[in-house]
Amino acid sequence: xxxxxxxxxxxxxxxxxxxxxxxxxxxxxxxxxxxxxxxxxxxxxxxxxxxxxxxxxxxxxxxxxxxxxxxxxxxxxxxxxxxxxxxxxxxxxxxxxxxxxxxxxxxxxxxxxxxxxxxxxxxxxxxxxxxxxxxxxxxxxxxxxxxxxxxxxxxxxxxxxxxxxxxxxxxxxxxxxxxxxxxxxxxxxxxxxxxxxxxxxxxxxxxxxxxxxxxxxxxxxxxxxxxxxxxxxxxxxxxxxxxxxxxxxxxxxxxxxxxxxxxxxxxxxxxxxxxxxxxxxxxxxxxxxxxxxxxxxxxxxxxxxxxxxxxxxxxxxxxxxxxxxxxxxxxxxxxxxxxxxxxxxxxxxxxxxxxxxxxxxxxxxxxxxxxxxxxxxxxxxxxxxxxxxxxxxxxxxxxxxxxxxxxxxxxxxxxxxxxxxxxxxxxxxxxxxxxxxxxxxxxxxxxxxxxxxxxxxxxxxxxxxxxxxxxxxxxxxxxxxxxxxxxxxxxxxxxxxxxxxxxxxxxxxxxxxxxxxxxxxxxxxxxxxxxxxxxxxxxxxxxxxxxxxxxxxxxxxxxxxxxxxxxxxxxxxxxxxxxxxxxxxxxxxxxxxxxxxxxxxxxxxxxxxxxxxxxxxxxxxxxxxxxxxxxxxxxxxxxxxxxxxxxxxxxxxxxxxxxxxxxxxxxxxxxxxxxxxxxxxxxxxxxxxxxxxxxxxxxxxxxxxxxxxxxx
Numbered sequence: 001x002x003x004x005x006x007x008x009x010x011x012x013x014x015x016x017x018x019x020x021x022x023x024x025x026x027x028x029x030x031x032x033x034x035x036x037x038x039x040x041x042x043x044x045x046x047x048x049x050x051x052x053x054x055x056x057x058x059x060x061x062x063x064x065x066x067x068x069x070x071x072x073x074x075x076x077x078x079x080x081x082x083x084x085x086x087x088x089x090x091x092x093x094x095x096x097x098x099x100x101x102x103x104x105x106x107x108x109x110x111x112x113x114x115x116x117x118x119x120x121x122x123x124x125x126x127x128x129x130x131x132x133x134x135x136x137x138x139x140x141x142x143x144x145x146x147x148x149x150x151x152x153x154x155x156x157x158x159x160x161x162x163x164x165x166x167x168x169x170x171x172x173x174x175x176x177x178x179x180x181x182x183x184x185x186x187x188x189x190x191x192x193x194x195x196x197x198x199x200x201x202x203x204x205x206x207x208x209x210x211x212x213x214x215x216x217x218x219x220x221x222x223x224x225x226x227x228x229x230x231x232x233x234x235x236x237x238x239x240x241x242x243x244x245x246x247x248x249x250x251x252x253x254x255x256x257x258x259x260x261x262x263x264x265x266x267x268x269x270x271x272x273x274x275x276x277x278x279x280x281x282x283x284x285x286x287x288x289x290x291x292x293x294x295x296x297x298x299x300x301x302x303x304x305x306x307x308x309x310x311x312x313x314x315x316x317x318x319x320x321x322x323x324x325x326x327x328x329x330x331x332x333x334x335x336x337x338x339x340x341x342x343x344x345x346x347x348x349x350x351x352x353x354x355x356x357x358x359x360x361x362x363x364x365x366x367x368x369x370x371x372x373x374x375x376x377x378x379x380x381x382x383x384x385x386x387x388x389x390x391x392x393x394x395x396x397x398x399x400x401x402x403x404x405x406x407x408x409x410x411x412x413x414x415x416x417x418x419x420x421x422x423x424x425x426x427x428x429x430x431x432x433x434x435x436x437x438x439x440x441x442x443x444x445x446x447x448x449x450x451x452x453x454x455x456x457x458x459x460x461x462x463x464x465x466x467x468x469x470x471x472x473x474x475x476x477x478x479x480x481x482x483x484x485x486x487x488x489x490x491x492x493x494x495x496x497x498x499x500x501x502x503x504x505x506x507x508x509x510x511x512x513x514x515x516x517x518x519x520x521x522x523x524x525x526x527x528x529x530x531x532x533x534x535x536x537x538x539x540x541x542x543x544x545x546x547x548x549x550x551x552x553x554x555x556x557x558x559x560x561x562x563x564x565x566x567x568x569x570x571x572x573x574x575x576x577x578x579x580x581x582x583x584x585x586x587x588x589x590x591x592x593x594x595x596x597x598x599x600x601x602x603x604x605x606x607x608x609x610x611x612x613x614x615x616x617x618x619x620x621x622x623x624x625x626x627x628x629x630x631x632x633x634x635x636x637x638x639x640x641x642x643x644x645x646x647x648x649x650x651x652x653x654x655x656x657x658x659x660x661x662x663x664x665x666x667x668x669x670x671x672x673x674x675x676x677x678x679x680x681x682x683x684x685x686x687x688x689x690x691x692x693x694x695x696x697x698x699x700x701x702x703x704x705x706x707x708x709x710x711x712x
Contacts (some may be wrong), residue, residue, distance in 0.1 A: 050237035055244035069235040076200035087116035105418040109140035126230035155224035281401040288506025306506040309482035324490035329386035355413035383517035400504035435536030449522030482510030519596040548601035627694035
C-alpha cells in the first residue's frame with residue numbers, strides 16, 4: 001500500500017494495465033505492518049548552533065555547510081512556486097559571483113554557493129556551502145561565508161537579476177519549445193517525484209507561463225528581502241566533512257563558530273558589477289561560399305564543400321525541436337607535438353576555454369552569452385583535434401560566431417591560467433586520496449605500454465604547464481581549418497544554415513595542407529599481465545580484467561564483437577551476481593579503435609570481497625572457456641537480437657546517435673549508408689559467429705588481471 005507502479009510510453013493502455021494488475025494485485029501487506037510516522041516527526045529547534053565535524057582518510061575533498069532550519073513549505077501552492085523561483089534566482093546570482101572569484105589568480109576555494117531545499121519532511125533548510133582547498137580549510141571557509149554574507153547584507157543588483165532571470169527563462173523556453181517531444185523517462189521521473197515528494201506537475205506550459213509572470217512581477221528587492229530573512233541566530237547548524245591526511249588541519253567547533261560570528265558582524269562593501277553590453281562578434285570578415293553540394297537522400301544527409309576546403313555534413317531532423325548537435329574533427333592531434341611538449345598540448349584546449357575568446361576573458365564572455373543556449377568545447381586528443389557542442393535553432397548563429405572566434409581569436413589570459421593551474425592541482429591532489437583513481441590511472445598507464453605520454457597526472461606535472469607553449473600549440477593545431485570536417489544534426493533550417501556556413505566557416509583561413517597523425521605511441525601489451533594493488537582501507541576489492549589484440553575494422557566485426565560482449569555480460573550477471581551473489585555490479589564492454597592502429601579490448605569489471613577476488617576471476621575464465629567451446633543458447637541469441645533491435649529502433653530517433661554515426665563513418669572511412677543495412681547484420685548473426693568471435697577476441701593468453709585490495 002506504499003507502492004506505485006508508473007508506466008509511460010507508446011503502448012496499449014489496456015494491455016499494460018492488465019499486465020500491472022496481473023503482476024502486482026496478488027501482493028499483500030505483511031501482518032502487523034509498520035505504519036508510516038514521518039508526517040509526525042519534527043526536527044527539534046535549537047537555540048545554540050549545532051556543529052558536526054567528520055574526517056575520513058578516503059574523503060577526497062572537504063565540504064562545509066552552514067544551514068538554517070525553516071518550516072517546510074507546502075508543495076504545489078503558488079507561494080511555494082514563487083519561493084522556488086526566488087531561491088533559484090538568488091543561487092544563480094551568487095554562482096555568477098563565485099565563478100568570477102574562481103577565475104582570479106589563486107582562488108580561495110574550489111566552489112561555493114547557496115541553496116534552499118527540503119531537509120526532512122516538515123523541515124526546509126537554507127544552506128551556505130563551500131568546498132575549500134583541502135589543505136587550507138579556513139581560508140576557503142572564510143571567503144565563502146564572506147561572499148554569502150555580502151549578498152545577504154548588500155543584496156544583488158538589477159543587472160545581476162536581469163541576467164539571472166534571462167538565463168532561467170531561456171532554459172525553460174528550450175524545454176517549452178520541445179514540449180510535444182519530451183522523452184518518456186522524463187515524464188516517469190516527474191511522476192516519481194510527485195509520488196515520493198509530492199512535487200506538483202502542472203506541465204511545462206503552466207510552468208513557463210507562471211515563471212514568466214514571476215519574472216515580470218518580482219523585483220530584485222523582493223529577492224534581497226527574502227534572502228535576509230533566512231539568516232537567523234537560532235536553528236543554525238554547521239557540518240564539515242574533511243579528508244583525514246597528514247598536513248591537513250581540521251578546524252575545531254570553536255574556530256568554525258568564531259569565524260562565522262566575526263563575518264556575520266562584518267560590514268561588507270557592495271559587489272561591483274562593471275559589465276556593460278558588449279557585442280560578441282564585431283569582426284569584419286569576407287564571406288566564403290559553398291562550392292559543392294551533394295545529397296545522400298536515403299538518410300537525409302547533405303554534404304557541403306566550402307570554398308576554403310572545409311567539409312560540412314548536415315542532417316535536419318524533427319526529433320527535438322530545441323536541439324542542434326555538432327562535432328568537428330581534423331587528423332593530427334597531439335601526435336604531431338614532440339613528447340616533451342605533450343602535456344602542454346594535452347591541456348591546451350581547456351586552458352584556452354578557461355581564458356575566454358577574442359578580447360573577452362571568460363567572466364565577460366559568460367555575461368555576453370546571457371540567455372544564449374549554446375555550448376562549445378575545443379579539444380586536442382592523441383590523433384585529432386576538433387570541437388563538440390550544441391545549441392538551439394534561435395542561437396545557431398551565435399554558435400557559428402563562437403566557432404569562428406575559437407579558430408581565429410583564442411584569448412591568452414594569464415590570470416585565468418593561474419586560476420586554472422590552482423584548481424587543477426587541487427583536483428589532482430584530491431583525486432589521489434581516492435584509491436580507485438590511483439588504481440585506474442595505473443591500469444591506463446600499463447595498457448598504454450608505459451607510454452610517457454600517458455603517465456598518471458601529478459601536481460608537479462600541472463605546475464610545469466606553460467601558458468605560452470599551450471597557446472602556441474593550440475594556434476598551430478587550429479591554424480588551418482581547410483582539413484576540418486563538421487557534422488551538424490538537429491532542428492536545422494537549411495537556408496539560414498547555409499548562410500552561416502558561408503559567413504563564418506567558409507571565411508576561415510586555410511593553408512591548403514591536409515595533415516594526418518603520426519603513430520608515435522607505444523604498443524598496447526598483448527601478453528598476459530597480473531598485478532595486485534593495495535590502497536585504501538575499505539573491505540572491498542575492485543577487479544578489472546582485459547583481453548585485447550589487433551582488429552580488422554569493419555561494421556560486421558564491430559557488430560559481432562558487440563553482440564558477443566552482450567552475451568558475455570548476460571553470463572557474468574547470471575553466474576557472478578545471481579548464482580554466487582558475491583559481486584557488485586559486474587559488467588563488460590568493448591573498446592574498439594581504428595587509429596593510430598586498429599585494436600580492440602574487452603574489459604570486465606566488478607567489485608567483491610577481497611577474499612573472493614581470485615576465485616571469481618577463475619569463474620570468469622570458465623565463462624569465457626564455455627563461450628569458446630559451446631555454441632550460445634537459443635535464449636542468448638534471442639536476448640541479444642531483441643536488445644540490438646530495440647537499441648537500433650531507438651537510435652534512429654536520436655540526434656545523438658545520428659551525430660555519432662555520421663561522424664564515425666567519415667572519421668573511420670566507412671560507408672555512411674551502412675545504417676540502412678543494420679537489420680541485415682541482425683538477421684544474419686549466427687551462433688557460430690559468436691563462438692568464433694569468442695575464440696578470436698576473448699583470448700585468455702592476453703588476459704590482464706588487475707585487482708585492488710585494501711592496504712595490508
